[in-house]
Amino acid sequence: xxxxxxxxxxxxxxxEAVSLRYGYDFREYTAAPLRRSxxxxxxxxxxxxxxxxxxxxxxxxSCLQRFLSTVxxxxxxxxxxxxxxxxxxxxxxxxxxxxxxxxxxxxxCATGEEVYSLAIALQEEGLLHKTSxxxxxxxxxxxxxxxAGSCSVERLRSYESDYLRSGxxxxxxxxxxxxxxxxxxxxxxxxxxxxxxxxxxxDTSFNDFHLIICTNVLIYFRPTLQQRAHRLFYxxxxxxxxxxLGQRESLVFAPESSRYHQVSDGVSVxxxxx
Amino acid sequence: MSLDGARKRIAVLERAxxxxxxxxxxxxxxxxxxxxxHIVKLIEPLAAETTAVATGEEAVAALESEPFDCIVVDxxxxxxxxxxxxxxxxxxxxxxxxxxxxxxxxxxxRKEELxxxxxxxxxxxxxxxxxxxxxxxxxxxxxxxxxxxxxxQGAVEIESSLAGKKVLVVDDDVRNIFALTALLxxxxxxxxxxxxxxxALTALGENKEIDIALVDVMMxxxxxxxxMSKMRSLPFFQTRPIIALTAKAMKGxxxxxxxxxxxxxxxxPVDSAHLVGMLRSWLSH
Numbered sequence: 001x002x003x004x005x006x007x008x009x010x011x012x013x014x015x016e017a018v019s020l021r022y023g024y025d026f027r028e029y030t031a032a033p034l035r036r037s038x039x040x041x042x043x044x045x046x047x048x049x050x051x052x053x054x055x056x057x058x059x060x061x062s063c064l065q066r067f068l069s070t071v072x073x074x075x076x077x078x079x080x081x082x083x084x085x086x087x088x089x090x091x092x093x094x095x096x097x098x099x100x101x102x103x104x105x106x107x108x109c110a111t112g113e114e115v116y117s118l119a120i121a122l123q124e125e126g127l128l129h130k131t132s133x134x135x136x137x138x139x140x141x142x143x144x145x146x147x148a149g150s151c152s153v154e155r156l157r158s159y160e161s162d163y164l165r166s167g168x169x170x171x172x173x174x175x176x177x178x179x180x181x182x183x184x185x186x187x188x189x190x191x192x193x194x195x196x197x198x199x200x201x202x203d204t205s206f207n208d209f210h211l212i213i214c215t216n217v218l219i220y221f222r223p224t225l226q227q228r229a230h231r232l233f234y235x236x237x238x239x240x241x242x243x244x245l246g247q248r249e250s251l252v253f254a255p256e257s258s259r260y261h262q263v264s265d266g267v268s269v270x271x272x273x274x
Numbered sequence: 275m276s277l278d279g280a281r282k283r284i285a286v287l288e289r290a291x292x293x294x295x296x297x298x299x300x301x302x303x304x305x306x307x308x309x310x311x312h313i314v315k316l317i318e319p320l321a322a323e324t325t326a327v328a329t330g331e332e333a334v335a336a337l338e339s340e341p342f343d344c345i346v347v348d349x350x351x352x353x354x355x356x357x358x359x360x361x362x363x364x365x366x367x368x369x370x371x372x373x374x375x376x377x378x379x380x381x382x383x384r385k386e387e388l389x390x391x392x393x394x395x396x397x398x399x400x401x402x403x404x405x406x407x408x409x410x411x412x413x414x415x416x417x418x419x420x421x422x423x424x425x426x427q428g429a430v431e432i433e434s435s436l437a438g439k440k441v442l443v444v445d446d447d448v449r450n451i452f453a454l455t456a457l458l459x460x461x462x463x464x465x466x467x468x469x470x471x472x473x474a475l476t477a478l479g480e481n482k483e484i485d486i487a488l489v490d491v492m493m494x495x496x497x498x499x500x501x502m503s504k505m506r507s508l509p510f511f512q513t514r515p516i517i518a519l520t521a522k523a524m525k526g527x528x529x530x531x532x533x534x535x536x537x538x539x540x541x542x543p544v545d546s547a548h549l550v551g552m553l554r555s556w557l558s559h
Contacts, residue, residue, distance in 0.1 A: 023525030097401040100382040194494040206521035
């Protein structure tokens with residue numbers, strides 16, 4: 001038996017162990033990024049085999065939390081993929097205006113950059129006051145960071161050009177207060193945001209939404225799991241509601257793909273048509 | 275065929291399914307003449323007949339004289355308001371199942387929307403893109419026929435032991451509030467509904483007779499856990515049953531509900547028969 005297959009056995013056992021012990025089920029995540037997360041986790045813990053890592057994961061809850069922070073997480077930034085944001089402002093917002101109140105679900109919000117972008121864009125479009133944003137992630141630690149609403153002044157500056165390309169009306173700094181090197185999102189922007197733990201692998205629909213944003217989350221899922229997520233999204237979007245995915249993501253694995261139409265060329269924003 | 279010709283042909287084909295709804299009759303209630311004409315023009319291609327009136331009183335008279343498949347009503351009318359027209363429709367057994375679409379320029383509060391939501395499925399706020407949405411919503415109403423909520427619950431048996439019991443439903447998921455309210459009212463229960471924890475606690479304070487509470491876990495501002503533990507701190511509600519509604523199925527989620535004060539929990543989407551059975555068992559204690 002070569003090393004590669006021994007490693008495969010260890011990965012399989014580790015995922016089984018985490019699922020049985022904690023209920024986090026990563027068995028339908030795509031293999032390569034998952035393996036990278038495990039190796040990163042091992043390096044962080046200073047263990048040399050996956051089996052030893054499994055041992056620690058089983059006995060140390062804090063080790064699991066650290067592992068969660070590395071699985072299925074993309075590096076996030078505000079107004080990332082500005083064309084998508086532009087499309088949301090230009091093509092989706094006019095429809096949202098026709099509703100007395102609006103619900104938006106930010107799926108896999110991680111450390112919050114997407115939620116802040118959403119709140120700022122909706123504020124500029126005059127809709128934030130009548131919008132409830134539900135921001136969910138499976139990782140409680142990430143949610144705690146997201147809730148805090150802070151970011152370094154340098155990083156904030158680096159988001160400025162994407163913000164402007166997304167159709168931003170002024171400057172990002174107007175939405176933050178800064179002290180020293182830390183910028184903090186103005187509190188009223190997060191007033192209508194509900195941060196909650198939700199796991200796409202195991203949990204079900206909890207509301208129906210006018211817009212669901214799920215960018216660069218499904219890329220970590222195998223087709224079967226993507227299908228589950230898409231079913232959940234379809235069931236959670238109102239008639240004629242919208243689904244925004246990452247720019248390079250598509251509805252290929254969505255059994256419901258014929259029930260959406262693409263809102264605008266080149267961006268993965270879809271409208272439920274039936 | 276020219277490109278234009280082809281486009282026209284496609285447009286005709288796309289309209290075909292709605293044109294098949296040839297027997298539908300829509301009532302439009304709008305006091306402002308220009309807007310009224312505009313709405314009628316939008317809806318005319320969808321329905322066999324469109325009747326337009328300017329006041330609530332005329333609307334009520336029209337509803338007395340013939341049946342309608344959909345009512346489009348503005349809220350701000352002189353004299354009898356749109357709200358009163360809706361109350362009238364909902365109070366009369368013969369009209370109750372007629373779908374109502376509210377078309378309004380007014381910003382609605384959450385409470386107003388919730389109140390309207392119990393009586394109407396669709397609210398369109400007058401905006402640039404509203405004509406398009408109004409047309410689509412009316413088309414959807416006309417093609418789906420009468421409201422389907424009641425039919426769905428036909429399968430659940432009536433539990434006589436639930437009749438007359440008072441239940442508090444707390445959920446921000448509007449689909450759930452209306453579906454649960456309809457289901458429980460059919461069981462003869464007296465339902466109080468709130469879409470958030472703060473209002474639910476107020477409602478509980480005002481109505482100490484409530485026998486049982488259904489509380490959603492994931493809600494804005496005050497989540498279900500906090501709501502349940504606050505409910506438990508009310509002396510009169512310490513021992514009454516609370517059932518948590520949860521979309522979460524992870525290990526430990528159930529324990530978290532029980533720790534917060536829930537007596538039991540039920541997974542979303544809620545299975546009607548399961549819920550009714552659970553209510554019966556908790557209320558027969």
